[in-house]
Amino acid sequence: xxxxxxxxxAAAVMxxxxxxxxxxSDAIVASGHVEATDVRLSTKVAGRLASMDVRxxxxxSAGQLLARIDTTDLELxxxxxxxxxxxxxxxxxxxxAGYRQEDxxxxxxxxxxxxxxxxxxxxxxxxxxxxxxxxxxxEKLRDDxxxxxxxxxxxxxxxxxxxxxxxxxxxxxxxxxxxxxxAALEARxxxxxxxxxxxxxTSPAGGVVTEKIAEAGxxxxxxxPVCVLxxxxxxxxxxxxxxxxxxxxxxxxxxxxxxxxxxxxxxxxSFIASRAEFTPKNVQTKEDRVKxxxxxxxxxxxxxxxxxxxLPADATIRAGAAAAK
Numbered sequence: 001x002x003x004x005x006x007x008x009x010a011a012a013v014m015x016x017x018x019x020x021x022x023x024x025s026d027a028i029v030a031s032g033h034v035e036a037t038d039v040r041l042s043t044k045v046a047g048r049l050a051s052m053d054v055r056x057x058x059x060x061s062a063g064q065l066l067a068r069i070d071t072t073d074l075e076l077x078x079x080x081x082x083x084x085x086x087x088x089x090x091x092x093x094x095x096x097a098g099y100r101q102e103d104x105x106x107x108x109x110x111x112x113x114x115x116x117x118x119x120x121x122x123x124x125x126x127x128x129x130x131x132x133x134x135x136x137x138x139e140k141l142r143d144d145x146x147x148x149x150x151x152x153x154x155x156x157x158x159x160x161x162x163x164x165x166x167x168x169x170x171x172x173x174x175x176x177x178x179x180x181x182x183a184a185l186e187a188r189x190x191x192x193x194x195x196x197x198x199x200x201x202t203s204p205a206g207g208v209v210t211e212k213i214a215e216a217g218x219x220x221x222x223x224x225p226v227c228v229l230x231x232x233x234x235x236x237x238x239x240x241x242x243x244x245x246x247x248x249x250x251x252x253x254x255x256x257x258x259x260x261x262x263x264x265x266x267x268x269x270s271f272i273a274s275r276a277e278f279t280p281k282n283v284q285t286k287e288d289r290v291k292x293x294x295x296x297x298x299x300x301x302x303x304x305x306x307x308x309x310x311l312p313a314d315a316t317i318r319a320g321a322a323a324a325k
Contacts, residue, residue: 026319028248030239030296034259034311037234038210042225044198045069049218054227056212059305060203067214067226069199078192085185092178098169107166111159118152125149207231208305232305237267239315240293243276248319255298259313263306269317271297 043049050070054060125145131137211228214220237257241249249272257265273295298315300307307313 026248028241028245028317028319029314030241030317031312031314032237032239034235034237034300034307034309034313036236036302036307036309037231039204039207039229039231040225041066041201041204041227041229042223043067043069043201043220044222045074045195046220046222047071047073047199049214049216049220049226052212052214052216052226054209054212056209058209059207060209060229061206062203064203065200066203066209066229067201069201069220071196071199074192074196074199078189078196081185081189081192085182085189088178088182088185092175092182095170095175095178099166104163104166107159107163111156111163114152114156114159118149118156121145121149121152201226203229205229205231206233210309230309232302232307235300235302235307235309236270237298237300237313237315239296239298241296241317242291242293246272246294249296249317253317253319255315255317257298257300257313257315259307259311261311263313265300265302265307267298267300267315269296270299271295 047069050068052067054064054066060066125142125148128137128142128145132139132142207229209227210230213225213227220226249269251269251272253269255267255269257267276292276294278292296317298317
C-alpha cells in the first residue's frame with residue numbers, strides 16, 4: 001500500500017530536519033563586532049606641543065614620529081647642569097691631586113720670614129727688659145716689645161698649621177663631598193637628557209591613528225593624551241554564547257569568522273567569561289537583550305588591517321575542534 005502524499009512530504013521534512021541537525025549539532029553560531037587594541041599615547045613631559053605629525057586615519061609603523069614637545073626650556077636647563085658638572089669635576093680633581101708644591105714652598109718661605117721676625121722681636125724684648133730692669137727703659141717700651149713677640153709667635157703657629165694642612169692634602173670627607181656633588185649633577189643631566197628624549201613621541205607599534213586629541217601649540221601637562229593608536233593586527237571578535245552552548249566551548253577551539261562584507265578569517269577562542277551577563281543593548285531584538293549569556297573572545301588574524309573595529313561579523317565555533325599549534 002503506497003503511503004499518502006501528505007505522509008510522504010511530512011516524512012521528507014522530518015528527514016531533512018534530522019539531516020540538518022546532524023550537520024550543525026557540533027557548531028555554535030554567534031554574532032558580534034570586531035574590536036582591536038587601542039593605545040592611548042600621552043606625553044611624559046610637560047610643555048608646548050611643537051608639532052603633530054599625523055592625522056586621523058594615518059597608518060603608522062613602529063617607531064614612527066607622531067608628535068614633539070618643545071624642548072627649549074629643557075635644553076637651557078641641560079646646558080646649565082653640564083656647566084655645573086664640569087665645575088664639580090674640576091673641584092674633585094683638585095681635591096684628589098692635593099695642593100701644589102708651589103703653594104707649599106711659598107708658605108714655607110713665609111714661615112722662615114716669620115721665624116726671623118720672631119727671633120728679632122725676642123731679642124728686642126730681652127733688650128727692653130734689661131733696660132727696664134736697670135731703670136733706663138720704660139714699661140711701655142718693654143710691653144710693646146712683648147706684644148710684637150707674641151704676635152709673631154701666633155703668626156708662626158698659624159702658618160705652621162697651614163703648612164701641615166697643605167702637606168696632608170684634603171680630608172677624606174671633603175673628597176667624598178666632591179664626589180657626591182659630581183654624581184648628583186651627573187644624575188640631573190641624565191634626567192634632563194631623558195626628558196628631552198621623551199619629548200619626541202613615537203609609535204610603539206604599527207597601527208592606525210583613530211583619534212587626534214591634542215593640537216600643535218597647546219600647553220600639555222605630564223600624562224596629557226595626544227592621540228589614540230589602534231593596533232589592527234591585534235583584532236578579535238566579541239560574541240555571546242548562551243548557557244546551554246557554553247559547555248561545548250573550549251579555549252583554543254577553531255572558529256570561522258565571516259563579516260557582513262564577505263571577509264572570512266580562521267580564528268580561535270582565546271577567552272571565555274566566567275560570569276554571565278545580559279546580552280549587550282546593541283543586539284537588535286528586545287527578546288535577545290534580556291537573555292543571560294557569556295562573553296567569548298575569538299582571536300582573528302588581521303595582518304593586512306582589513307578588519308576594522310565595529311565591523312559586524314558572525315563566528316561559527318566548531319565544538320571539539322582545537323586550533324592548530
